[in-house]
Amino acid sequence: MSSRFVFILAFIAIFFAAVSFLVNRPAPVITGQTPAPKEVAEPVSLWVAGETISPKQPVSSQLLVRKAFDAKQANMMGFTSNQSLDWHAGALFTASIKAGEVVRQNHIINPDAPDYIDWIITVGHVAYPLELPSESPMLVNLTVGDHIDIVTLTSPQRNLAEEEVSKAFRTLQVAPLLSYCKVLAVKAAGKNAQGQPTASAIVVELSRQQVAKLLVAKRVGDIEIFRSAGIVNAEQTQAETRDVLSGHLSVTELRGVARPASSPR
Structure with missing residues (x-):
C-alpha cells in the first residue's frame, strides 16, 4: 500500500471525526441568569356614578365612586392613568349618567365656565x-x-x-x-x-x-x-x-284722635 493511499485514508478519517464532534457537541450551559418576568400593567382608577344622575343635578362626592379598571379596558375608554375630576361649589352635571358609568370632566360644568349662567337659568x-x-x-x-x-x-x-x-x-x-x-x-x-x-x-x-x-x-x-x-x-x-318706636303715632292716626274737651273759664 503506497504512502499516498494511506494519507488519503487518514485525511478522510480525520474529516469525519471533526464533523462528528461538531454535530454532537453539547450546548453551552449559561449559569447565573434567570428569565425576566413579564410586566403586569397596574389597574387604572376611574370615577363612576354611584347612582343614576340627572342633568342639572348638583355635583357631590356622595354621587361618585372610585373603581379600578384593567389597564387595557381603561385604555379603550381613553384613560392611561388614574382619573381626576375638577369641580367647585355650585357645579352641576350636564348629562344623564347611569349608575356604574364612568363620569368624565365634560359631564360637569363649573360656575366659572363662560356659558354656566346660560346653561343653568x-x-x-x-x-x-x-x-x-x-x-x-x-x-x-x-x-x-x-x-x-x-x-x-x-x-x-x-x-x-x-x-x-x-x-x-x-x-x-x-x-x-x-x-x-x-x-x-x-x-x-x-x-x-x-x-x-x-x-x-x-x-x-x-x-x-x-x-x-x-x-x-x-x-x-x-x-x-x-x-x-x-x-x-x-x-x-x-x-x-x-x-320699633313704642308710642309712635303716624299723622293719619293723630288726625283720628279726639281732642280733649277744654275746661270752662
Whole structure:
C-alpha cells in the first residue's frame, strides 16, 4: 500500500471525526441568569356614578365612586392613568349618567365656565345683577346655588331712594319684595376680618315680572338683601315705625284722635 493511499485514508478519517464532534457537541450551559418576568400593567382608577344622575343635578362626592379598571379596558375608554375630576361649589352635571358609568370632566360644568349662567337659568327667566354694600351680611360665605330674599324700606311721604341717609323716621315701612331668588354667580371681593370670603356683587335669577317690581322698588325706596331662610309668610318680614318706636303715632292716626274737651273759664 503506497504512502499516498494511506494519507488519503487518514485525511478522510480525520474529516469525519471533526464533523462528528461538531454535530454532537453539547450546548453551552449559561449559569447565573434567570428569565425576566413579564410586566403586569397596574389597574387604572376611574370615577363612576354611584347612582343614576340627572342633568342639572348638583355635583357631590356622595354621587361618585372610585373603581379600578384593567389597564387595557381603561385604555379603550381613553384613560392611561388614574382619573381626576375638577369641580367647585355650585357645579352641576350636564348629562344623564347611569349608575356604574364612568363620569368624565365634560359631564360637569363649573360656575366659572363662560356659558354656566346660560346653561343653568330657567326658561323664561333673566339673569339680573345686584351690587352689594360693604356692610351687607350677604357678603359672608355666599355661593352659587344659594337663595336670597329682598325687602323694601319705603315711606309714603318721602322718596327714600333719593336720600343717602334717611332723616325721616315717620311712617317708615318694611315689606317683602322678592323671596327665594336663586344666586347664579358671585363676584368675589376678598375676605373679611374673620377670614370669611365676601362678595361685591351677585347675579340672581328673576322672572320678568320680578324684574319690573325690583326696578320700581329701587326708584321709590331702599332695598335690603339677605340670605333666604326658605319660603316664609310675608307677615314675618313686614314692619312699620310703630313696631320699633313704642308710642309712635303716624299723622293719619293723630288726625283720628279726639281732642280733649277744654275746661270752662
